[in-house]
Amino acid sequence: MIKRKNLFSAANIAWLFVIVLAIMLPFTVSGYMVRVLSTTMITYMCVLSLYVLFGMCGQSSFVQCGLWGVGAYITALLTTRLGAPPLLAMLGSMVGTALFAFLIGLVLFRLKRYYFAFSTIGLMMVLNGLFQNWKEGTGGALGISDIPPFGVGPFQISSGQGNYYLILFFAACATLLIWALYRSSLGRSFMAIRDNETAANCMGVNSLISKDIAFGISGALCGVAGALFSFLSGYISSTSFTLPTSQLYLVIIMLGGTASPGGALIGSFIITLLPEWFRPLKDYMQLIYGLGIMGLMIVLPEGLVGGGKDLYDKFRRKRRPTGKKSFEA
Amino acid sequence: MINSEGNAGQPAKKVLKLDKVCKRFGGVVAANDISIELFPGEVLGLIGPNGAGKSTIINLITGVYQVNDGKIFIEGKDITKAPAHTRAREGITRTFQHPHLLQRSDIATNIFLGMDLARKKDNKMQTGEYKELLDRLLQVSGLDDLDFDDGIGRLSYGEQKLLETVRAILSRPKVLLLDEPAAGLNQRELEKIKALVRIALDMDAAVLFIEHRMDLVMSICHRITVLNFGNLIAEGTPAEIQENPVVIEAYLGRKRGA
Numbered sequence: 377m378i379k380r381k382n383l384f385s386a387a388n389i390a391w392l393f394v395i396v397l398a399i400m401l402p403f404t405v406s407g408y409m410v411r412v413l414s415t416t417m418i419t420y421m422c423v424l425s426l427y428v429l430f431g432m433c434g435q436s437s438f439v440q441c442g443l444w445g446v447g448a449y450i451t452a453l454l455t456t457r458l459g460a461p462p463l464l465a466m467l468g469s470m471v472g473t474a475l476f477a478f479l480i481g482l483v484l485f486r487l488k489r490y491y492f493a494f495s496t497i498g499l500m501m502v503l504n505g506l507f508q509n510w511k512e513g514t515g516g517a518l519g520i521s522d523i524p525p526f527g528v529g530p531f532q533i534s535s536g537q538g539n540y541y542l543i544l545f546f547a548a549c550a551t552l553l554i555w556a557l558y559r560s561s562l563g564r565s566f567m568a569i570r571d572n573e574t575a576a577n578c579m580g581v582n583s584l585i586s587k588d589i590a591f592g593i594s595g596a597l598c599g600v601a602g603a604l605f606s607f608l609s610g611y612i613s614s615t616s617f618t619l620p621t622s623q624l625y626l627v628i629i630m631l632g633g634t635a636s637p638g639g640a641l642i643g644s645f646i647i648t649l650l651p652e653w654f655r656p657l658k659d660y661m662q663l664i665y666g667l668g669i670m671g672l673m674i675v676l677p678e679g680l681v682g683g684g685k686d687l688y689d690k691f692r693r694k695r696r697p698t699g700k701k702s703f704e705a
Numbered sequence: 706m707i708n709s710e711g712n713a714g715q716p717a718k719k720v721l722k723l724d725k726v727c728k729r730f731g732g733v734v735a736a737n738d739i740s741i742e743l744f745p746g747e748v749l750g751l752i753g754p755n756g757a758g759k760s761t762i763i764n765l766i767t768g769v770y771q772v773n774d775g776k777i778f779i780e781g782k783d784i785t786k787a788p789a790h791t792r793a794r795e796g797i798t799r800t801f802q803h804p805h806l807l808q809r810s811d812i813a814t815n816i817f818l819g820m821d822l823a824r825k826k827d828n829k830m831q832t833g834e835y836k837e838l839l840d841r842l843l844q845v846s847g848l849d850d851l852d853f854d855d856g857i858g859r860l861s862y863g864e865q866k867l868l869e870t871v872r873a874i875l876s877r878p879k880v881l882l883l884d885e886p887a888a889g890l891n892q893r894e895l896e897k898i899k900a901l902v903r904i905a906l907d908m909d910a911a912v913l914f915i916e917h918r919m920d921l922v923m924s925i926c927h928r929i930t931v932l933n934f935g936n937l938i939a940e941g942t943p944a945e946i947q948e949n950p951v952v953i954e955a956y957l958g959r960k961r962g963a
Contacts, residue, residue, distance in 0.1 A: 561821040567810050568818055575805035577789035578767050578798070579876070580822040635809070 386688060387638065394641065398544055402537045410536045412652055414608055417540075417547045420644040421601035423628045424550055424637055425594035430626070431634035432563060433590040434570030435485075438622045439496040442503035443595050445617030447473040447602020449507065452520040452612055462526045462607060469603035470596045477595025481588040488573075500619045507614035519613025526607040539608050546604060550597055551637050557593070566590050631672060633679025642680050718780075720745050720911045721766070721797075721880045726775035728761055728935075735761040737935045738775070743880060743911035748902060750926030750943075751915045754955060757932040759915045760802060763882045766913075767799050768792045779880065794825050796879030800886060804865040806857050806872075813853040815868060819875035826877065835875070842871045845900045863894040870898060874905050881905050881912045887921055899925055923947070931955065 402410050422444050430436050447469040454465035484495045507514045514520070526533045526542055533542050557563040565586045568576035573583050606612055624647065632643025654661050676683035721743040728736040735758045743749055751759050764770040766777060768789035776785045779795050787795070806815050820835055843849040846867040851860075860868065870886055886898050895918075902925060905912055916922045922929065923943045931939040931946060933955040939946060946952055 561817070561824070564807075564810075564814055564818050564821055567807050567814065571807045571809055572805045574769055574789070575801065578769065578793055578805075579818055579872075580790050580793035580825050582788075582790045 387636070390638070395548065402540050407536050409652075410540050411608075412648070414536070414540045414543050415605075416644055416648040417543045418601050418605050418608070419625075419628070419648055420641055421547055421550055421597055421604075423625050423632075423640040423644050424547075424554060425597035425601070426625050426629050427634065427637055427640045428554060428557070428566070428597070429590050429594040430629060431636075431639070432558070432570060433566040433587055435587055435590065436490070436493045436626065437496045437591075437594070438493060438619060438626070439500045439503070440594065440598055440625050441617050441619070441622035442500045443473050443477055443598035444602045444605070445503060445507055445612075445614075446476055446595075447599030448606045448612045448617070449514055449520070449602070450599070451603035451606040452523050453513075455524050455606075456520060456522060461528075462524065463528055466526075466600060466603040466607075469599040471599070473599030473602065474592045474596035477598075478588055478592035481591035485584055485587045485591070497619065500622055504614060504618055507617055514614070517614065519611060519615075521611040523606045523610045523612070525610065526604075533607075543604050543608070546600055550600065551641075554597075554637050562586070562589065627669060629679075631669060631679055633681035633683070633685075635678060635682045635685070639679050639681040646680075718745070719743060720780055721913075722778040723762075723766070724776045724778070726762075726765055726777065727773045728758075728765055728770060729773050734935045736765060736772075739932075739935075739937050741913075741930060741937075743913060745879070745909045745911050746906050747927045748906065748912040748914050748925055750922045750929040751913055751932065752917075752919075752922055752929060752946075753932035753938075756934075758935040759932055760884055761935075762932070763799055763884050763913070763915065766792075766880070766882060767797055793822060793876075796826060796877075797882065798822065798873045798876045798878035798880070799882035800866070800869045800873050800884055802884045802888065804862075804869040806865055806869055808857050811854050811856055812851060812860070812868065815857065816853070816872055816875065819872035822876035838877075839871075839875060842874055842901065842904060845904060846871050846897050863890045866890060867894060867897055867901070870901050874901060874908070874910075877908060878905070878910050881910045882915075883912065884915050885917065886914075887916055887918055895921060 401413060405413070422440050425443070426437065426440050429440075450469040450472045451462075451465040454460040454468050455462060460468065480499065484492055484499070487495055508517055510516065526539070533539055565576065565581040568579060568581050569583050569586055576586075577583055605616075628643035628647045629640055630643075631646065632641065633639030650665070651661060654664075657664065672680070678686070719742045721741075723739055723741040726736055726739045727734070739758075739762060741749070741751075741762070751762060753759055761770065765772055768784075768787060768791075772785060776783060778784065779792070779797065782795070784792050784795060807818065816839065820839075823830065823835065840849070848864065848867060848871065851864075857865065857868075866886060866889070870883065873881060873883075881902075883902070887895050890898065899921070902912055902914070914922065914926055926943055929939075929941060929943055929946045930937060931949075931952050938955060939949045939952050941949065
């Protein structure tokens with residue numbers, strides 16, 4: 377029978393390293409940096425949602441930031457207007473955003489290939505318009521303030537470090553779930569659609585429903601990320617949920633690589649931390665950043681993780697040639 | 706060119722029936738009043754010159770194309786209007802002329818996709834049964850010593866075609882449609898394709914076999930249907946087809962001075 381990777385593969389060791397690093401970091405960096413890292417992990421969850429939709433299912437989307445906003449507003453409204461407990465509000469964000477994405481997807485996925493991507497640009501603009509102008513619902517341009525921090529029962533999470541670990545916990549859970557999805561038959565149906573939709577249909581995959589489920593799952597991830605953002609910042613407004621941010625998510629996943637969640641993680645950290653580290657470069661940063669992305673796309677079209685994996689494979693094979701291929705030509 | 710005189714043509718229950726199927730692309734008639742019946746445990750060869758409409762027939766059966774006229778039944782059930790994924794779940798599995806594998810996934814994922822389809826049809830089946838079938842298929846196809854975490858890109862063209870056939874049989878099809886499984890394969894790989902088809906027959910699948918290599922067609926098929934320009938021009942056993950003057954003319958052209 378088929379043997380899968382063992383537990384101590386290079387990828388798993390890398391993940392273990394990341395987790396240990398993530399747990400240790402808040403003790404070594406400034407409070408400001410902890411906050412930057414927290415928002416980076418929220419970004420990572422949004423990019424992870426794009427990994428499901430784009431990386432696994434092959435459907436590029438420009439609406440992930442809008443879905444993130446839907447999640448943030450649901451939590452903000454549930455906690456401030458109805459006084460819902462934070463955990464319930466977060467659950468509401470997850471289910472609500474997933475349902476929203478699923479229902480919209482039923483319509484949008486009638487469009488094939490890049491027409492779906494175009495339609496999500498429209499959806500993103502509609503959502504942003506709604507956040508900005510629907511005074512009764514979203515508070516209009518003023519946004520919603522005084523969102524209570526996360527807490528369960530008597531435990532309130534108000535410190536920067538507390539929020540960091542809260543977000544880390546959910547980011548880790550999301551990663552594990554997506555990893556399980558990758559190994560599941562649902563995940564395989566996504567990947568079959570990505571590689572050839574007709575062939576996927578011929579293998580019994582209902583592509584309309586599968587794509588829509590992928591969109592729904594990505595909505596659930598964005599919903600949780602949005603709820604976490606609401607708790608972290610205590611204030612949300614339409615300026616956070618824009619088309620350029622959605623585009624940035626696509627850049628991040630292209631940079632990191634679409635082949636694994638690791639790409640989303642590495643991409644998120646590079647794109648959000650580089651500007652922090654190279655702040656002295658000021659305006660030149662944009663130029664270097666743009667050129668850097670263009671260069672990477674040429675040198676490593678599969679992204680950093682994809683390119684790294686190729687290198688690793690080459691090294692591994694050189695060291696331990698399999699010599700199993702017995703077919704001629 | 707030996708024809709394996711199996712239990713072909715026995716009046717078993719037919720599994721697939723095409724009833725006067727027509728397909729037109731604009732003015733071109735790719736399939737004109739084609740009626741085909743397939744029985745469990747037999748191999749029906751579908752031959753004809755390039756552009757005869759062979760692949761069109763497979764595309765019509767699998768639902769990649771919709772018919773303009775006529776009806777398609779599987780085990781008596783009308784699936785003429787059913788979408789491709791429903792037909793796959795009814796037991797129709799195909800391979801493609803050029804292998805359509807998950808190019809960006811590893812080998813294991815590709816194989817599991819076939820198992821997923823089998824589970825969609827019959828979720829009572831135990832993992833052990835798949836394991837047994839998979840082991841046999843991999844051994845017969847010579848793919849059993851691959852590293853299953855490898856990407857598809859590391860396989861040769863022949864290995865990819867074998868893998869696609871393995872995946873198709875693993876889904877336990879009632880009807881297996883093979884679109885030129887041997888094109889681009891060497892002699893050793895060809896023997897493996899034959900062995901794989903035999904496993905499918907053991908499982909009582911009906912196999913529709915499109916192929917250009919006549920030695921293979923004659924040795925493996927129980928019956929043969931010949932298409933030309935979208936028309937069905939001949940049907941019969943391999944021996945009959947070899948003698949059929951209409952077929953000879955379609956394939957080789959009119960004899961000089963005849």
